Amino acid sequence: xxxxxxIVTGRTVAPEVFLSGIDALLPTIRARSAEVERLGRIxxxxxxxxTGAHVFRAVQPRQWGGLELDPATFFEGMVRIAxxxxxxxxxxxxVGIHPWQVALFAxxxxxxxxxxNPDSRISSSLAPTGKVQRASGGFHLSGRWGFSSGVxxxxxxxxxxxxxxxxxxxxxxxxxxxxxxxxxxxxxxxNVTGLAGTGSKDLVIAGAFIPEHRTHSILDVYQRSxxxxxxxxRPLFRLPWHLMFCYAIASPSIGAATGALDxxxxxxxxxxxxxxxPQVALNPGLQRRLASAxxxxxxxxxxxxxTWRALLSLVEAGQEIPYxxxxxxxxxxxxxxxxxxxxxxxxxxxxxxHDARRYAVSALLPRPSGHA
Numbered sequence: 196x197x198x199x200x201x202i203v204t205g206r207t208v209a210p211e212v213f214l215s216g217i218d219a220l221l222p223t224i225r226a227r228s229a230e231v232e233r234l235g236r237i238x239x240x241x242x243x244x245x246t247g248a249h250v251f252r253a254v255q256p257r258q259w260g261g262l263e264l265d266p267a268t269f270f271e272g273m274v275r276i277a278x279x280x281x282x283x284x285x286x287x288x289x290v291g292i293h294p295w296q297v298a299l300f301a302x303x304x305x306x307x308x309x310x311x312n313p314d315s316r317i318s319s320s321l322a323p324t325g326k327v328q329r330a331s332g333g334f335h336l337s338g339r340w341g342f343s344s345g346v347x348x349x350x351x352x353x354x355x356x357x358x359x360x361x362x363x364x365x366x367x368x369x370x371x372x373x374x375x376x377x378x379x380x381x382x383x384x385x386n387v388t389g390l391a392g393t394g395s396k397d398l399v400i401a402g403a404f405i406p407e408h409r410t411h412s413i414l415d416v417y418q419r420s421x422x423x424x425x426x427x428x429r430p431l432f433r434l435p436w437h438l439m440f441c442y443a444i445a446s447p448s449i450g451a452a453t454g455a456l457d458x459x460x461x462x463x464x465x466x467x468x469x470x471x472x473p474q475v476a477l478n479p480g481l482q483r484r485l486a487s488a489x490x491x492x493x494x495x496x497x498x499x500x501x502t503w504r505a506l507l508s509l510v511e512a513g514q515e516i517p518y519x520x521x522x523x524x525x526x527x528x529x530x531x532x533x534x535x536x537x538x539x540x541x542x543x544x545x546x547x548x549h550d551a552r553r554y555a556v557s558a559l560l561p562r563p564s565g566h567a
Contacts, residue, residue, distance in 0.1 A: 208249060210268035216248040217272045221279045225454075228280035228392075235385060236394035237286050242348045250276075250287050251316055255294035256427050259305060260313035263431050266439065267503040270446040274496055277450025278457065282392025284447035286345035292443040293317035293353060296411065297372065298432050299421040303408040304372055308351055318346040318375070320398060321355035323368060329359065333406040336371060341384070344395040349375055352398060372409040373400070430510040438506070438524050445528040446499060452492045452535035459485070488538035495531040502527060 224241060231237060245251065253269045255261025273291065277284020297308055297317060308315050325338030340354050352373050357366035377400060384397035408422075415421045416436045423432065467474055502524055509516050 208262050208264070210264060213249060213253065213262070213264060213268060214272055214275065217250070217275050220244050220248060221275065224276065224283050225279035228283070231280055231282050231392035233391075235391050236347050237283055237345065237392060239348075241283060245276075245283075245287055246314055246316075250291050251294065251314065253291055254298075254431065255309075255313075256298045256305070256432075258426070259294075259309040261294060263429065265431070265503070265507055266434065266442070267500045267507070270442050270499050270503060271496075273443070273446040274450035274453065274499070277447035278454035280392070281447065281451035281454070282390055284450045285390060285393050286348075288443045288447045290316050290318060290345045290349065292439060293319060295432070295439060296353065296370070296436070297351075297423075298427045299415075299423040299436070300372060300411050301408040301422040302426045305423070305426070307409065308372070312350070315351060316345070316349040317351040317353060317372075318343045318349040319353040319370075321353065321370065323355045323357045325354065325356055325400065327356040327358050327369075327371075329361070330404060333404055334358065334369075334371065334410065336373065336400050336403045336405055338400060339381075340398045340400075342395040343398050344390075344393045346375065346380055346396055346398065347394050351375060352378060354398070368413040370411040370413075371405045372411075373403060373405060377403040430507060433510045434506060435516065435521055435524075438521060438528070441525055441528040442499065442503070445495075445531045448532050448535050449492065449496050449499065452539050453496065455539050456485070456488055456492060491534045492538045495534045498527055498531070 220241075223244070227238065227241065231241075249262055250272065252261045253264045253272070254266070255263070257263050269291070270288075273284055273288035275284075276287045294317065297305060308317070320340035320343040322341070325336055325340050328335040328337075334356075336354065336356065340352075343349075343352055346352060352375050354371045354373050356369060356371055358369050359366055375398075378398040379401070381397040381399055385391075385395055411421070419433075421432075465474065506516055506520070506524065509520075
């Protein structure tokens with residue numbers, strides 16, 4: 196294990212320390228949110244700050260230098276980042292959750308990713324849009340995968356694909372762990388209005404060989420036989436795969452809505468209506484709509500923490516998470532998106548033209564609902 200001597204294992208960071216580290220970054224992230232949207236990607240120095248705050252090691256296995264924080268703390272951190280900048284929160288959450296899935300891969304795959312660099316970052320494009328062919332010892336990939344958020348800052352990508360059956364049968368969905376150096380990033384593929392700063396670009400592969408150990412089968416997920424359990428059998432990694440990814444989308448959406456409403460309050464405290472009369476903030480109709488929006492968005496945020504503490508407690512106690520509870524959890528994640536979209540629309544016409552965060556959120560919220 197000499198080649199791993201540079202990895203600090205067994206690291207422990209208290210949840211409040213992790214969150215305070217994120218809080219320290221929020222003024223800078225908030226001040227540069229418009230720049231992020233214009234640039235079409237997260238600036239390099241902000242990614243370095245997020246790395247320094249352990250965002251991308253939060254749910255990474257301890258033996259590879261990760262923190263193994265509880266999901267409730269991780270998702271709350273993503274809410275806070277997205278409250279300052281929706282695009283930055285999206286990338287932090289989506290890229291930040293991927294070490295958790297890599298922990299479900301065979302140990303050899305984990306070594307490929309983290310042995311030389313515990314800060315390796317991983318993007319994804321899970322829709323099976325490319326071509327997969329069986330090959331000796333692995334698979335051959337080619338084609339195009341879209342919407343890989345944050346890929347400009349990543350060394351690896353998780354790409355979805357259907358493995359053709361041997362003989363008769365149905366294709367098998369797998370996630371393939373691919374070095375980004377084996378892909379071409381199509382920078383021209385990303386030209387959007389909402390979430391522009393996420394840099395969710397297409398990846399094009401002319402031809403790449405992926406060894407068997409760098410694949411993750413959906414069958415292993417459903418049968419709870421993930422090869423990574425041989426080395427990562429702690430409760431964190433026993434949580435449901437689809438729920439973890441659902442909330443990696445829901446959390447930044449809740450955060451973006453929180454930030455938009457905060458910006459609305461700040462911008463309208465002293466504003467006078469164009470029709471004359473008292474301050475806009477004294478309008479009882481607006482106060483009622485704003486109170487409703489704040490209550491709904493805050494309830495969605497509070498429910499995330501409550502839900503994930505309860506799920507982790509069940510797994511820590513060695514109990515199964517009932518199917519009904521899983522279904523409820525996924526519904527709550529999807530419902531949070533609708534709640535936040537409604538909350539941001541609630542103040543109506545009182546948004547000012549330069550309320551950029553509201554514009555970004557109104558463009559953002561319809562998009563994540565397709566993921567959750």
